[in-house]
Amino acid sequence: MALITPEQYEQSLKNRKSPRIFMNGKKVQDIFDNPNTRTAIEANKASYRWALDPEHQDLMTGLSPLTNDRVNRYVYVSRSREDLVKKALSATFTAENLGTCIYRCPGLDAFHALASTTWEMDKNLGTEYHDRFIKYLKSVQEKDLAVAGALTEPRGDRKKRAIDWPDPYLSVKMVEKKSDGIVVRGAKINISGAYVGNEIVVLPQSAKRKDEGDYALSFAVPADMEGITYICQYSPYSAEREVAEDIYELGNPVFGQRETSMVVFDNVFIPWERVFHCGETDYSIKLVERFAKTHRMTCGGTCKVGFMNLLIGACKLLQEYKGLDKAQHINDELMEMVVLRETARACGLAAGNLGQEEPVGSGVFLPDELMGNVSKLNICNAFWRVMALAGDIGGGLVVTLPSLRELKNPETKKYIEEFLGFGSNASAEDIMKVTKLLQNWTAGQHGVGTWHGAGPVMAQKIMLQRVIDYEHEKKLVKHTLGILKK
């Protein structure tokens, strides 16, 4: 069966050439040992564990027609509405169990966009991308590879075309076309856990004009390919994990923050069998749009349902720990969080339930365009609101919390236990841990991260404006007023 173990996945990373990774001005010598990169490996490992776990296998795998076997959900392209709904539900499950990204998710959504669009290009243009892509996908499924997806680019002056930028590499560009493949240069930024993938699949970030053919690119590349450099994020949370003596001092002990990096492609060679889009400028936007709605259903929608569950659970626990069960304003806030969560859930499920085969005949199912985008757009605001509410329930300690290490310091332990135990039945340690989790969620990176993950509000608005058609609504009004007879 094409399902490998977590350990096999970790070993596959160890077997490769060591990628060139930098963090905080220094080279990362060992991603297995570095406390921050380690979290991303742990997150991906969980996806392998669940696929093998009978309790979760139905949700976390799919039956591939390419391999005639169960493959991990994260390498399975949806072929029905039921598949899309399972995809939506798996995002919630993953998110609430990790409290961070599953790093195989953007790659999967790129696969959806490619399966659909390579089919369409071949049909309309007579290219051979779909066969190539399917062959590649089959091999990914057979080896159960972890694949990262990469879209976002620095980009230069938005008022000018890419070819008019002083530096042409602010989007990833083909610098040479050779008989056996292409050479690319440029950078992708904000990329989730690229270096813990076996592979990276690259899509364009935006529509391309006719004369921007060298930017109309999609390809797959091994994560340890020569010419690739990873420059990691470094935040207060990175520092905190570096200096922690015990991960259980932290707000998300095992899986940490969403670890991203800038991925620099400095003249990287891509053989033709790994190139899935090259110069067909009309189709770049299709790749983008199809990725976007697929990603927005989950990363923008149902994944945040899982995160909200963690916030809600922590608030409920603190309420109980502090004996505030009857405080109506807290119950009201919890309810408001639940309403926002259910709304997110509804939009994500609707995106799946209203999904369709696209293009007809391709066998690929994609979420409803409107709902996929609406899911994400709602979440942008909802998540900030949930954070504000959770921060209220968490109390001032969410920002003023002393270190959990004080519990090991005999000079402060007794004071901490007395005064942060609040005279309740709960221990100061549990209260502090739950507060620490709320610090992670409400006094850290998740507001901005949730907003920009899968694209900020403006990105959804641009899609919506393109998609919405008001003919039905206008006709209704004319009928109602007798301007138009039925």
Next chain:
Amino acid sequence: MALITPEQYEQSLKNRKSPRIFMNGKKVQDIFDNPNTRTAIEANKASYRWALDPEHQDLMTGLSPLTNDRVNRYVYVSRSREDLVKKALSATFTAENLGTCIYRCPGLDAFHALASTTWEMDKNLGTEYHDRFIKYLKSVQEKDLAVAGALTEPRGDRKKRAIDWPDPYLSVKMVEKKSDGIVVRGAKINISGAYVGNEIVVLPQSAKRKDEGDYALSFAVPADMEGITYICQYSPYSAEREVAEDIYELGNPVFGQRETSMVVFDNVFIPWERVFHCGETDYSIKLVERFAKTHRMTCGGTCKVGFMNLLIGACKLLQEYKGLDKAQHINDELMEMVVLRETARACGLAAGNLGQEEPVGSGVFLPDELMGNVSKLNICNAFWRVMALAGDIGGGLVVTLPSLRELKNPETKKYIEEFLGFGSNASAEDIMKVTKLLQNWTAGQHGVGTWHGAGPVMAQKIMLQRVIDYEHEKKLVKHTLGILKK
């Protein structure tokens, strides 16, 4: 086939005894002639027309196991998730085509609550309500009756029990139990179009305590029954329609406002075969809750999708009429309305898609409790926001509009045509009509009406608080923090 024509429905109302109806201090002599009550008849007639229309029959009818025949959607109790989804979709269709209530909707939702709860009472208590109810429902289906539903009551001091109120009739109460039936007294308020139903089905409004058995009542009664008095609403919109010379001067020409009345039961006799709940106080709340979530999915949720479509369509038309197609702030507002509409749609569909048989074995499918309530709660705020946005696009004329009758006045016609035509390609008449529709929606009764229809926010909050369980979320947090080992 058990589907009658609109004309047959109207004739059925003419055949009955004339009900006792008052409006604006005077008796309504003829509901077919009174311009306000007429609108409610027209709305119900549409439901008969659609059921016979091949284009809409799939949505607007269901195949009844009682009659083995197609019956109108408004007398069909859902038996699957697919049925619930169709129910949700039919509410949108109805609402966007009427721009007002379909008056058979609360009756249908009462049927859902009764089908489920009478089955449960019989199973648990050995009563015979379910058989009675099914017999009654079958006859309703066979005759294709229009049935109104009635729940809301004046109620007295909420801090006291009903039996301690000085006036015991502020909830509908059984005043006598006889061998052949019961006698009831009290009033239902805010009841949509009761007098244009052939029948009224009555449910309790709230939970009952053990000693409130005389209030634990559900029954069906012909709308022309002796002892019933209808006192109609009378609003500025009622007056406007009364003095209109041409209904096309009005904002919703044919179907008007939601017409409600206070329905007074002054010692009305109900024979036992029409009594479905009488004294089993534990089950009153079940009737209420099951009605609530069923009604909130549609009246609270998907029905407002249809209304929003009218607002959106009118705004888009005005934008085009006034040549403001490129005005980005208007496009942004339209988009915001669409996002709110899609969110409402998603919640309504999720309520159906996540619905279940309740109780198991009953064959009755009801919407998901959480989603049914969330649908409505979201709408309360969303609809006001859509109104505000539409009012912005509509412009000051939404409130300052001269009468469309000016177009027939030679002294003002030319000025109106010149200055309200805005030099555009559209006629002043069309601009004024669409503005009048927006007046109806944004400067009238729909904000408060939408909020309170199917219960105000507080009613949803009460249900939610009862339903929500935080165990899953708490466990997730404990696992994450290592407080609880997986």
Next chain:
Amino acid sequence: MALITPEQYEQSLKNRKSPRIFMNGKKVQDIFDNPNTRTAIEANKASYRWALDPEHQDLMTGLSPLTNDRVNRYVYVSRSREDLVKKALSATFTAENLGTCIYRCPGLDAFHALASTTWEMDKNLGTEYHDRFIKYLKSVQEKDLAVAGALTEPRGDRKKRAIDWPDPYLSVKMVEKKSDGIVVRGAKINISGAYVGNEIVVLPQSAKRKDEGDYALSFAVPADMEGITYICQYSPYSAEREVAEDIYELGNPVFGQRETSMVVFDNVFIPWERVFHCGETDYSIKLVERFAKTHRMTCGGTCKVGFMNLLIGACKLLQEYKGLDKAQHINDELMEMVVLRETARACGLAAGNLGQEEPVGSGVFLPDELMGNVSKLNICNAFWRVMALAGDIGGGLVVTLPSLRELKNPETKKYIEEFLGFGSNASAEDIMKVTKLLQNWTAGQHGVGTWHGAGPVMAQKIMLQRVIDYEHEKKLVKHTLGILKK
């Protein structure tokens, strides 16, 4: 003293030629008798009464340097921050006592814009407008005239210049310049109570370009001038008042709705001594901006404080009438309304307290530009929210209320008294009246009216974008980061 009585004001209207006024397709023969136009007269009369009332005189009058006497606040141009604060407070007082517009308010704000801008034109251009205007203002003060202000115009395609519109009269235009004055044609729309003013003062609505000199106009004109036609608004509320037998059946018995009309100028002659701006295109926008911020402080800001007080008071009364004093969710809603009201109050007061002489040397004080606009922008959203909250507290009866006339119908009176008295100590009549007031405020024209009065959100945004300067903020950041040394 230059303060006349309400009766003298009414008589002054009777003394003039009867203006040409139309409503609902018919000529208004007598504005004193027509129930709708009557309300506007009553509102203006109140302003005369207050000025003579020792209790209110300090707030409702000012000491004019032109007449060396107390003049009505509504003809007094502010000369200090204290004056501006009094102006702000008088708007609240007026609004909460009328529950509708005081129709002398836009005229007053036009006077502020003219006093400031004519001074500046004369100074910079050597024109004689300021002297003319001051002479005119002095005469207005001496006669204590009611003066309406008129800005809003139909306008044609916004993407084209006025001179390129097919119909050049969609803004008010000078059609002839004569030795003794000018002739104008066009229309002003949405004009509050113009026909109950003795005079109308006209300003341009928007910036003018160099070649739009014929549109760069400001002048004063007697309301009964030949060539002027008024076409009144006609809404459901107009109809309701027409058919009412007793004004105390209505939601705002005496003062009614804000009564507006379209004011058509069909070749109206304006003698030079009444022309205050004619062709100086650079100054049109100054008139607009100075009017806007002055009007937005009051009409947009503190006036709505008064309206909110009525909504809040009605909700509190209903809460008490229904015995819901302890209902926390109602107390929370009341508090939210109070917070929105206080915020509006704060912004209005700040606009006054931060006001300044503009231009320096003119002696004219105008509100702070940012705060004047912020006041209004906040109100647009706040008022809808207050309506939603008040509609919740008002209950479904806000839309389903039977006519108060039922209390005079022996067949329904007893039912109404029983079931709408809610078993409380309050009478059904009082409950219905307060509910009717809430109907007026939450199920009528006030959401859209408040939004568009003094200009919709977009108008404030345009002003704000023009005014805001980010240099201070940018410098702070550079200092903080050491990019710029302090």
Next chain:
Amino acid sequence: MALITPEQYEQSLKNRKSPRIFMNGKKVQDIFDNPNTRTAIEANKASYRWALDPEHQDLMTGLSPLTNDRVNRYVYVSRSREDLVKKALSATFTAENLGTCIYRCPGLDAFHALASTTWEMDKNLGTEYHDRFIKYLKSVQEKDLAVAGALTEPRGDRKKRAIDWPDPYLSVKMVEKKSDGIVVRGAKINISGAYVGNEIVVLPQSAKRKDEGDYALSFAVPADMEGITYICQYSPYSAEREVAEDIYELGNPVFGQRETSMVVFDNVFIPWERVFHCGETDYSIKLVERFAKTHRMTCGGTCKVGFMNLLIGACKLLQEYKGLDKAQHINDELMEMVVLRETARACGLAAGNLGQEEPVGSGVFLPDELMGNVSKLNICNAFWRVMALAGDIGGGLVVTLPSLRELKNPETKKYIEEFLGFGSNASAEDIMKVTKLLQNWTAGQHGVGTWHGAGPVMAQKIMLQRVIDYEHEKKLVKHTLGILKK
């Protein structure tokens, strides 16, 4: 003159006994050297610098009647509305220049509460607290001491009285009353920079009942007093500063985060001349309320105006750096931030402008109760919204930013400069620094901190509910409806 230099202040801290301070499980050996505690010293030093700076002296000092000399604004009790307005303005100035707390602020607000309430106690009860307090205040002014304020306590089960808690020290309690003073035990939590004050002034956190006299306490204590232990907060931001090689890698280089600690009083002796409230339970709530409204005007209101200026400035800079000047959605977001800032400013100013002497005769001016609380309540939500908007403009890099240290790493420098320079005229370094500042503000502690600082929403609601009186509003409604004759 009673104004010392920053260096004198720092020396005064060095002269005292070393306080017992812990952070992250270890003793802080040297607060001048520890990078986190250092920031608090720098912030306080700035307050001394400004007071001596002729440019800022008018705002940052006041003329004390006790010393007949200029004293620092932070030890000056307001004696007029003008003073209150200056106090409000100084909070903005301080906040925008520090980007963090000025740690002398809660102490100042405690002085306002004490000046007012000790006067009232002496007048009503014949105590001698006011003289004591004035003598203490005079000495503080003469020595220009930095004084921290401390209110918040752990508190036990809120449903029980303090005297019924198993651990009686969850509020600060008098454990012994001696001839020369009192001994107290308990802890204050979330206390801003207590250890960088020369003194701490303690108020009760909440109302006290008759039998809670031992908790009705206010006193001043030297920060290095025996028996006091400080347990500092430790957050990701603390860790980041610890490991930073250069403070200019950080988001707020010099002044950092708001540094707080739990202050434990373990049997601390307070001589009578430093005790200002001891057992007069009726007056505890007055101290709390007067502190609250004073603190909420500034910490809750105008201080956040300053913080918002930093967010706004950073967003504007990034917009310009990235060449997005014309992007309308960014301009709209900037404008929304400005509107929220102006609203905060208006409320703060109104709180001052409407302030009054309280109690009459005391000579102490306090902000308006309603406005003081409304200021803070609005900010709770507004600040989260400003964060969300700024996070949008900041972009994904706000969370994914590599370390600024990469600019010193030859292997990554060129990539960073190329790809994070965005081909713009700005340097990657400046873009990264401004982004880092936005990380500090939008992906850190400020949402929760701002919400809870000066008390969370619920605290304001409790005050508002106590203060609001609806009589005026109810009377207006009755007059309008003719229920009550004027």
